[in-house]
Amino acid sequence: MIRFGIIGTNWITESFLQAAREVDGFALTAVYSRTEERAREFADKHGAAHAYTDVEEMASGGRIDAVYIASPNSFHAAHALACMKHGVHVLCEKPIASNAAELRRMIEAARERGVVLMEAMKSTLLPNFGAVRDHLPELGKVRRYVAGYCQYSSRYDAYKQGTVLNAFNPIFSNGALMDLGVYCIYPLVVLFGKPERIRANAILLDSGVDGEGSLLLGYPDMDAVIHYSKIADSSLPSEIQGERGTMTIAKISQMESVRIRYRDGSVADLTREQAANTMVYEINEFIRLIRRGDAESSVNSHAHSLWTMEVADEARRQIGLVYPADAAQS
Template identity: 60%
Template sequence: MVRFGVVGTNWITESFIRGASHHQDFQLVAVYSRTEERAAKFAGKYDVDNIFTDLEEMAKSDAIDAVYLASPNSLHASQAITFMKNGKHVLSEKAIASNSQELGDMIRTAKDNRVVLMEALKSTLMPNFKAVQENLDKIGTVRRYFASYCQYSSRYDKYKEGTLMNAFNPEFSAGSLMDIGIYCIYPLVVLFGEPKTIQANGYVLESGVDGEGSLILKYDEMDAVIMFSKITDSTLPSEIHGENGNIRIDKISTPEKVEIIYRDGRSEDLSRKQLADNMFYEAEEFITLIQQGKMESENNSLENSRITMKILDEARLQMGVKFPSDK
């Protein structure tokens, strides 16, 4: 068994627990929250006895082997480093850090302490994304990657009413790019590596974070076009265009239907069965790495997280989005 603690008591933590609970070697043993009342209430849902309001105390506890971080982006680096220095493996929600400097510190700490550090980007570990990887050669030379993830945030209504929610607060290294744009960028990096150039545009809210934006990324033989937003909706699928056909992905953040449309009009359904509790796949990958003594994932590797963070940094620089965490 791998004994997990969780940091954060929000809906994403509950989604992770539901998914991870499908794994026979997952055991939830500890909960952290800033208040004892909230920690106890959340822990009670899962019959967990160990509750913490002191992060250092939790990191030093012999009760846990690993931790899932679902805290705001701005806290990921400091929290992860605290746990890793105490020999705990860390699965951190995306974005794994605020910027490249923080991520560099996290990676060094992971290597120094021989623990697993992985970014919890679920989509690149799901069966339907692996179907894309395994069938990419069928569409010939790839010329364009197009990804769109635009989802109107219910928190935006509160923002317009004058309430600054975490999702639109630069103090928490938030915004559309960091929250959902990354779902478009990370698969691109896994499939095609680091781009040669980056062009970014976006609409920056008065709070200082981006509400929406777009990227054009150049590779030697192809380009990538990415659109993301938390202030508008879109139902566009994502596509990878090859000279022999294109792969259509219904939802880049949670691929459920994947198909090839060939130039001659034929289609091929690549879709695979997946658990509805799809955060299972990141938990499965993370637990396997720990049990096999491996230091990092193949798809969600530290190098892929480093390249993704480099793109996020440059995009924010061009859009004019700065976080207090930036130095």
């Protein structure tokens, strides 16, 4: 069994633990929260023996082998570094860091300590992403990648009424790009590598974060168009357009279905069966890496996470989105 600690006691952690119950080898033994009352309450609810309000204490106590980090984005690097220092493997929610500089420090620490560091980007570990990758050659020469994730946030209603919650607060390295846009960038770099050219546009809110935006990314013989939003919805699928056909992907974050429409009008449904809670795949991958002694995932690799963060950094530079975490790296 891999003994896990949890950092963060929010809805995403609840979903993670629900998925973990379906994974062989997962054992929750410790919970961290900022308050003792919340840590103890969450630990008791999920059967964890230990509750902490100090990450260093949890990581150094010899009671956990690995940690799942679901704290606000701006804390990811500090929490990961504190755990890896004590030989604890790290599965960190997306985005894995506030910026590329933080991530480079995290990667260096993982290599020095010989621990697994993996971004919990679930979409690229799903069976339907495997279908995308396996059937990509059938499209012929790929000319365009179009991906979108636009989902109106319930927290935006509170924002419009004058309450700035974490989702729209730059202190926590948040906003539409980091919350939703990365879901579109990550599969792109896994499939096609890091883009050579980046053009970004966005609408910045008064709080200082982006409410929505778009990216035009250039490759030698194709381009990529990405649109994301927390202040409007979209029901459009994502596409990969090739000279022989076009692949459509429903809901890029979940990869709900995959189809190819060929130029002759025929359609192939490539959709594969997936677990109801799609977080099971990232947990399985992470535990497999630990058991095998692998340094990193071949899919959610250090390079793919770094390329995604470098794209986000350049996009933020162009739109003028600065986080307090950026100043700490200068």
